[in-house]
Structure formats: C-alpha cells, structure tokens
Amino acid sequence: MASWEELREFMHSNWSVRDLDERHLQLVFELPSRRAQTVLIEHASNDETDWVKFxxxxxxxxxxxxxxxxxxxxxxxxxxxxxEDEYVVVTNALPLSSLGGNEVVETMMRVTMIADELGAALGTESP
Known part of the structure; x- marks a missing residue:
C-alpha cells in the first residue's frame, strides 16, 4: 500500500469497516472467545513517513x-x-510505503487477538 487511500480501499473491500473520520477506521470482530473486540486503524505521520497504527x-x-x-x-x-481516552490499548505501527495486504491482515489480527487475550486474562469486558 503506497497510500492511506489504498489502505482504506483494501479494508473496505475485505471487511465491514466504519469510517470514524478521514484518519480513523473502526472494525469489530466476533472472536472464538465469544468476545467482541474493536480494532481502530489510524493514519499517522511524522516528518517524513506515513504510518498506519493498529x-x-x-x-x-x-x-x-x-x-x-x-x-x-x-x-x-x-x-x-x-x-488513550481512559482506555488501555494494545498498539502496533507500520510504515505505509512498504506495507502489503498480508502485513495489514497479520498485524491487525495479532493486535486484535492479543488485546482480546489480555482483556480476558485481566477480567475486563470487551470495550
């Protein structure tokens, strides 16, 4: 994915995605643990590089x-x-310029599953 727009198109073509605003997407997964887990995808940048944060x-x-x-x-x-906003959040970030579909899926699912596992182990409700 060379751009945030390409990533947004990829996400919308593969999942039910909610656009929160121009820089944020939201997905909710029903997991084998029978918990629903939210994942937010954010377009971020520093001085030289565009990033995607999960x-x-x-x-x-x-x-x-x-x-x-x-x-x-x-x-x-x-x-x-x-x-962030009174929530404890599992996060990871990758540069957009060298990101492929497999890396998007792998990172998104790992962050989601880790958050679900931690939430269950710590006895929290799915936010």
Whole structure:
C-alpha cells in the first residue's frame, strides 16, 4: 500500500469497516472467545513517513493493572501498551510505503487477538 487511500480501499473491500473520520477506521470482530473486540486503524505521520497504527482496547484504565498487562504483553512478539481516552490499548505501527495486504491482515489480527487475550486474562469486558 503506497497510500492511506489504498489502505482504506483494501479494508473496505475485505471487511465491514466504519469510517470514524478521514484518519480513523473502526472494525469489530466476533472472536472464538465469544468476545467482541474493536480494532481502530489510524493514519499517522511524522516528518517524513506515513504510518498506519493498529489499536485495540483491553479495558478502562481504572480496571487494568498496568504492571500485569505489561508483563503479559512482554511474552508476545508484537504490540505495545498505551493509554488513550481512559482506555488501555494494545498498539502496533507500520510504515505505509512498504506495507502489503498480508502485513495489514497479520498485524491487525495479532493486535486484535492479543488485546482480546489480555482483556480476558485481566477480567475486563470487551470495550
């Protein structure tokens, strides 16, 4: 994907996607755990490069033990934890310029599944 617009088209052609605004997409997956898991896809940029960020909440900040969440996430290959709008979120980012469809799907699903697994392990409801 060379551009955010190409990524948006790819997402819309493969999933039921909600456009939140020009820079944000939202998907909700029904997972084998019987939990619904939201994933947000964000167009981000720094001075030189366009990026895509994948973010999936695991619960509200007030209900998450960040130490435990961090220890559990440390066992995974991808992902980081951030706090955004009072939610603890699993995130990962990739540069758009060299991104292919397989990387989009792999990263999105890994972030989503990790967030679901952490949320279940920490006893949170699906945000």
């Amino acid at each position: 973010k999936s909440p695991i619960g509200e900040l007030t209900e998450i033990d960040l130490w435990t969440a961090g220890e559990k996430l440390a066992q995974k290959v991808v992902g980081g934890l951030i706090v």
